[in-house]
Amino acid sequence: xxxxxxxxxxxxxxxxxxxxxxxxxxxxxxxxxxxxxxxxxxxxxxxxxxxxxxxxxxxxxxxxxxxxxxxxxxxxxxxxxxxxxxxxxxxxxxxxxxxxxxxxxxxxxxxxxxxxxxxxxxxxxxxxxxxxxxxxxxxxxxxxxxxxxxxxxxxxxxxxxxxxxxxxxxxxxxxxxxxxxxxxxxxxxxxxxxxxxxxxxxxxxxxxxxxxxxxxxxxxxxxxxxxxxxxxxxxxxxxxxxxxxxxxxxxxxxxxxxxxxxxxxxxxxxxxxxxxxxxxxxxxxxxxxxxxxxxxxxxxxxxxxxxxxxxxxxxxxxxxxxxxxxxxxxxxxxxxxxxxxxxxxxxxxxxxxxxxxxxxxxxxxxxxxxxxxxxxxxxxxxxxxxxxxxxxxxxxxxxxxxxxxxxxxxxxxxxxxxxxxxxxxxxxxxxxxxxxxxxxxxxxxxxxxxxxxxxxxxxxxxxxxxxxxxxxxxxxxxxxxxxxxxxxxxxxx
Numbered sequence: 001x002x003x004x005x006x007x008x009x010x011x012x013x014x015x016x017x018x019x020x021x022x023x024x025x026x027x028x029x030x031x032x033x034x035x036x037x038x039x040x041x042x043x044x045x046x047x048x049x050x051x052x053x054x055x056x057x058x059x060x061x062x063x064x065x066x067x068x069x070x071x072x073x074x075x076x077x078x079x080x081x082x083x084x085x086x087x088x089x090x091x092x093x094x095x096x097x098x099x100x101x102x103x104x105x106x107x108x109x110x111x112x113x114x115x116x117x118x119x120x121x122x123x124x125x126x127x128x129x130x131x132x133x134x135x136x137x138x139x140x141x142x143x144x145x146x147x148x149x150x151x152x153x154x155x156x157x158x159x160x161x162x163x164x165x166x167x168x169x170x171x172x173x174x175x176x177x178x179x180x181x182x183x184x185x186x187x188x189x190x191x192x193x194x195x196x197x198x199x200x201x202x203x204x205x206x207x208x209x210x211x212x213x214x215x216x217x218x219x220x221x222x223x224x225x226x227x228x229x230x231x232x233x234x235x236x237x238x239x240x241x242x243x244x245x246x247x248x249x250x251x252x253x254x255x256x257x258x259x260x261x262x263x264x265x266x267x268x269x270x271x272x273x274x275x276x277x278x279x280x281x282x283x284x285x286x287x288x289x290x291x292x293x294x295x296x297x298x299x300x301x302x303x304x305x306x307x308x309x310x311x312x313x314x315x316x317x318x319x320x321x322x323x324x325x326x327x328x329x330x331x332x333x334x335x336x337x338x339x340x341x342x343x344x345x346x347x348x349x350x351x352x353x354x355x356x357x358x359x360x361x362x363x364x365x366x367x368x369x370x371x372x373x374x375x376x377x378x379x380x381x382x383x384x385x386x387x388x389x390x391x392x393x394x395x396x397x398x399x400x401x402x403x404x405x406x407x408x409x410x411x412x413x414x415x416x417x418x419x420x421x422x423x424x425x426x427x428x429x430x431x432x433x434x435x436x437x438x439x440x441x442x443x444x445x446x447x448x449x450x451x452x453x454x455x456x457x458x459x460x461x462x463x464x465x466x467x468x469x470x471x472x473x474x475x476x477x478x479x480x481x482x483x484x485x486x487x488x489x490x491x492x493x
Contacts, residue, residue, distance in 0.1 A: 002298060006291020010284035017280040025269050032189070032260035036245040039185060040258040043193065047181055048250030051154065054171050055135050055251065058156040061169040065097055065106075065158045093143055093151040093172040097158065098124060100167050104145070116144045118170075127157040128165050137252055139201055140175055150175040152203060179204035182256075191259040196246075198253045317367060318374030321389035326397055329387045333401045334451035337444070344451060345408035345442040347398040348458035349377065349415065352435045352470040354394040356428035369424055369434055370394065376418050380411055397455070405442040405477045412438040412473040420471070435471035437462055443478040454478065 099105040102119025118124055123138040138153040151172045160166040182193040183206040195204040244259040313325035321329070330346075337344045351357070351373060358366040370390075377396050378388045387399045398415075400408055416438055424434035439461025443454040457476055465474040 003292040003295035036258040040247040044247040044256040093174040123155040182206040315390040326389035330451040342402040345400040345403040351394040437465040438473040440475040
């Protein structure tokens with residue numbers, strides 16, 4: 001039982017550690033997502049603030065362009081664009097006004113090639129077709145004015161006095177400089193930070209392990225309608241759209257998408273798994289081994305105790321119950337007989353002329369005879385309630401609960417005949433072989449005082465059998481006259 005309990009506790013420890021590790025993995029995963037959400041919010045807020053500043057400049061450029069009383073792009077506007085308010089001037093690839101035909105009409109730095117036509121750009125077409133479009137962020141393009149540098153344009157529509165399309169105010173941002181917004185973020189515990197246009201174009205990334213800035217990843221129609229950005233990003237194997245966090249940039253049609261590092265997450269978690277699993281397995285193994293060793297020790301001790309108990313109630317020579325066990329048995333059976341009113345019979349047997357046998361054949365052979373007689377007598381005890389015991393020397397007793405006088409006499413005669421059939425030579429016996437005499441007594445509570453009285457009566461019947469010539473039985477029912485049995489004419493074969 002101790003081993004089973006110890007094993008069960010060990011299994012419970014392993015299961016408990018497994019559940020704790022699983023809970024720890026989930027907690028780490030949720031923390032990583034919260035961290036990704038926090039980073040995405042910070043980057044989106046920062047980018048949104050910068051775009052708001054540029055949008056303010058665009059609005060002023062539009063007002064100046066639409067005001068017929070002031071020269072196009074006064075010096076104060078040119079300076080504000082040139083030096084900016086929040087972002088470094090290096091973030092600007094270009095700044096200019098495009099007329100209604102798509103030609104650059106007024107470069108703010110005075111160096112842009114005004115012969116360049118941008119009427120094919122998406123921002124030009126969008127403003128020409130949509131008077132109410134407002135701030136428009138273009139798809140990435142290779143700059144025609146600055147050697148093909150990848151840029152994205154922040155634009156607003158310029159209207160003529162009659163509200164017709166008059167051109168576009170443009171602030172061009174270089175994508176590599178836009179990427180510094182995400183590269184400056186501490187991303188050691190992140191897989192990637194991406195700035196993605198809502199149609200699926202990657203504008204900036206760190207690190208750029210998937211689609212590089214400017215790459216257009218076409219989203220399926222359903223995904224585009226649902227705002228599913230996963231197709232535009234290169235997620236680690238086994239990750240899904242549920243494994244990243246995205247935040248829309250305020251005032252712009254773009255998202256900041258942050259993906260946690262599952263590799264780092266799992267590496268740290270697996271390290272914990274190895275440590276705690278090793279400890280748990282060691283504890284479980286120790287507990288199991290200890291519990292079963294304790295079980296073995298308990299069994300050994302119990303077995304030893306049982307052997308001691310057995311030795312204390314067993315005759316060492318014959319293997320039958322000893323005098324002590326006989327006394328205990330008689331007391332218990334007498335109590336039971338008193339409760340049930342059933343008869344209790346006792347047989348008392350003695351080997352005839354055994355002293356002469358020992359003198360003639362030796363005590364060693366005498367011990368062999370004692371064992372043979374004991375084995376034969378014990379063989380007649382077939383019920384669990386019966387008991388055969390060595391009373392002392394060459395005397396034996398048999399306790400027969402719930403047995404009447406006739407049955408007791410029958411068993412006594414069977415025992416006597418079976419001993420005779422052993423044909424053990426005994427020159428000192430009139431029969432020429434080892435024989436026994438048996439006294440049998442039967443009593444019922446109310447007709448006798450105790451089991452000891454029945455035992456004493458059986459002993460008296462044994463004496464009568466011996467006085468009558470030995471190798472015979474004598475029986476009595478307490479309260480009646482004894483009936484000595486007659487010896488057989490010849491030994492049974």
